[in-house]
Amino acid sequence: MSKKLPNPSDSWLDRIKDARSSLLANPKFQSFCSAFWPTRPMTRAKAADVFDLCAGFVYSQILNTCVHLRLLPVLKEKSLTLPEIAEHCRLPEDGTARLVKGAIALEIIEPRSGERYGLGPVGAAVLGNPGLQGMIAHHAHFYRDLQDPIGMLQGRSKDTALASYWRYSPSTEGDAEERAAMTTYSDLMRDTQYVIAEEVLRAYRFQNHRCLMDVGGGDGTFLKCASERAPDLDLRLFELPTVVDLANERLGPAKVEVDTFAGNMFEDDWPEGADLITLIRVCLDHDDDAVLNLLARARKALEPGGVLLLAEPMADSRKVGHAYFGFYLWAMASGRARTSQELREMLHHVGFDHVRTLGTGLPDLVRVIRAT
Numbered sequence: 001m002s003k004k005l006p007n008p009s010d011s012w013l014d015r016i017k018d019a020r021s022s023l024l025a026n027p028k029f030q031s032f033c034s035a036f037w038p039t040r041p042m043t044r045a046k047a048a049d050v051f052d053l054c055a056g057f058v059y060s061q062i063l064n065t066c067v068h069l070r071l072l073p074v075l076k077e078k079s080l081t082l083p084e085i086a087e088h089c090r091l092p093e094d095g096t097a098r099l100v101k102g103a104i105a106l107e108i109i110e111p112r113s114g115e116r117y118g119l120g121p122v123g124a125a126v127l128g129n130p131g132l133q134g135m136i137a138h139h140a141h142f143y144r145d146l147q148d149p150i151g152m153l154q155g156r157s158k159d160t161a162l163a164s165y166w167r168y169s170p171s172t173e174g175d176a177e178e179r180a181a182m183t184t185y186s187d188l189m190r191d192t193q194y195v196i197a198e199e200v201l202r203a204y205r206f207q208n209h210r211c212l213m214d215v216g217g218g219d220g221t222f223l224k225c226a227s228e229r230a231p232d233l234d235l236r237l238f239e240l241p242t243v244v245d246l247a248n249e250r251l252g253p254a255k256v257e258v259d260t261f262a263g264n265m266f267e268d269d270w271p272e273g274a275d276l277i278t279l280i281r282v283c284l285d286h287d288d289d290a291v292l293n294l295l296a297r298a299r300k301a302l303e304p305g306g307v308l309l310l311a312e313p314m315a316d317s318r319k320v321g322h323a324y325f326g327f328y329l330w331a332m333a334s335g336r337a338r339t340s341q342e343l344r345e346m347l348h349h350v351g352f353d354h355v356r357t358l359g360t361g362l363p364d365l366v367r368v369i370r371a372t
Contacts, residue, residue: 060139062102063126066109067136072119072127075109079118131192138188141165145331152331162331189281190221196280196366197225200311203358203368206230206276209307213238213274215265215298216282220247224256238263238270266293270301277301277308281366283343284312284325285335296350308352308371315339317364340367347371 034040034047052059066072069089074080080088086096100117103109110120119127126132141161145152152160206212206226213236214223223235237247241262251258261271277298283291298308314337315321321337329335338346344355352371360366 057143058102059106060136062099062106063108063122064136064139065099066103066123067126067133072108072123075117075119075123076127079112079116081114081116085117129195131188131195134188134191138165142328142331146327149327156330156333158333160331160333162328163333166332189218193218193221193280194225195362196311197222199360199362199366200278200280200309200368201225201229203311203360204309204370206233209276210234211236211274212276212278213271213301214278214280215239215270215294217278217280218243218247220251220256220258220260222278222280223258224251224254227256235259236261236271236274238265240264265297266290270297272301273303274301275303275306277306279308279310279312281312283310283335284337285329285332287334287336288346292346292350295347295352299351305372308347310343310347310369310371311366313337313365314343314367316367320364340369343369 034044071085071089074088082093082097082100085100086093089096089099091099100109103123104111104117104120106122107120108123108126109117112118126136141164144161157163200222207230209230211234212223212226212230214220214226215238217223217237217239220237223237226233227235235256235258237244237258238261239247244260244262247258247260263269279294279298283294286294295308302308313320313325315325316339321339325337329337340357344357347355347369355369355371358368358370360368
C-alpha cells in the first residue's frame with residue numbers, strides 16, 4: 001500500500017492525525033494491540049464500536065419490531081412465556097425466540113424466573129416516552145430513503161418517503177388529503193413535544209412575561225404545557241389556517257384559552273404585542289434564507305425589550321446533529337441542524353443585540369437560545 005504524501009498546507013496536528021489513522025489501519029498493529037495487555041481493553045472497545053456501527057440498522061429493526069407488535073406495553077403489565085409472546089405477536093415460536101433473544105441482548109426485554117420474559121430497562125425507557133415510540137414507528141419512511149443513500153445524496157428531492165410523510169403546506173391548505181397529512185404530522189409533533197416542553201420550561205422563567213406567542217406551534221401542545229407552568233400568561237398561537245382549526249378543536253376540551261391567528265409565518269405579518277415569542281423546533285426544518293426571514297419577523301413583532309426563545313436539537317451534539325439530523329433533514333428535503341454558534345450569529349445578523357445559550361438537562365435532545 002502506498003504511503004500518503006504529506007500536504008504542505010497540513011498543520012502539525014493534521015499530520016499527527018494522519019499518522020495515527022495510518023497506524024490504526026495497519027492490520028499488524030491491530031493484531032499487536034489486541035494481544036498486548038495494556039492496549040487490549042481499548043482495542044476491544046473500538047472493535048465493538050465499529051461492529052455497532054455495522055449492526056446499528058439491525059438493532060433499530062429489533063426495537064422497531066417490538067414497538068410495531070405492541071410487545072412493550074404487554075410485558076409491562078406482566079411477564080410472559082415464549083409461547084405467550086408468540087401468540088401475542090402472531091409469530092411462529094422459532095421466529096419469536098430469535099426476536100426475544102435479540103431484544104434481550106439490547107436490554108429491551110429481560111429474562112424473568114420460570115422461563116418468562118419481562119420489560120427491560122431500554123424497553124421501559126421507550127415505553128415511558130410516547131413521542132419516542134411515534135418516532136420509531138415513523139422511521140419506516142426514513143429507512144426506505146436510506147436504502148439508496150448514495151442516490152439520495154445526489155440531490156435533494158421532494159419525492160422521498162420522508163418528504164411525503166411530513167408534507168403540509170399553505171398551497172394545499174383545506175384539501176382533505178392535506179388535512180389528513182397535517183393531522184398525522186401534528187400528532188407526532190404533539191407526542192414528541194412534552195419532553196421538549198419540560199426542558200424549555202425548566203431552562204427559562206416564563207412567569208416573568210405577560211404574553212407568549214408560539215409561532216409554528218402545531219396544535220398548541222407547547223402552549224398547553226406553558227399554561228400549566230405560568231397560568232397568568234396570555235397565550236397566542238400563529239399557525240397555518242388548517243392547523244389553527246385543529247388547535248382550536250384540541251385546546252377547547254383541554255380548557256386552555258389561546259388566541260389563535262391564522263397565517264403563513266414566512267409571508268404574512270406576525271401579530272404584534274407579545275413580549276415573549278417561541279420558535280420550538282421550527283428553524284431546524286428550514287434552510288438558511290427562510291430562517292433569517294423568520295428571525296427578522298420575530299424581532300419586528302416583539303414588543304421593545306421582548307424575548308425570543310429558540311429551542312431545538314443543535315449540531316453541538318455531533319452524532320445527533322450531523323449524523324442523524326444531517327441525513328434525516330436531507331431526506332426531508334428541507335432544513336439542517338445548526339450549531340448554537342451559527343444560530344447566535346444569525347440572530348445577531350437580523351438585529352438581536354443580546355443572545356445567549358441556556359442550559360438544559362437533555363442537550364442532545366434540545367438546546368435553548370434566548371435573544372433580545
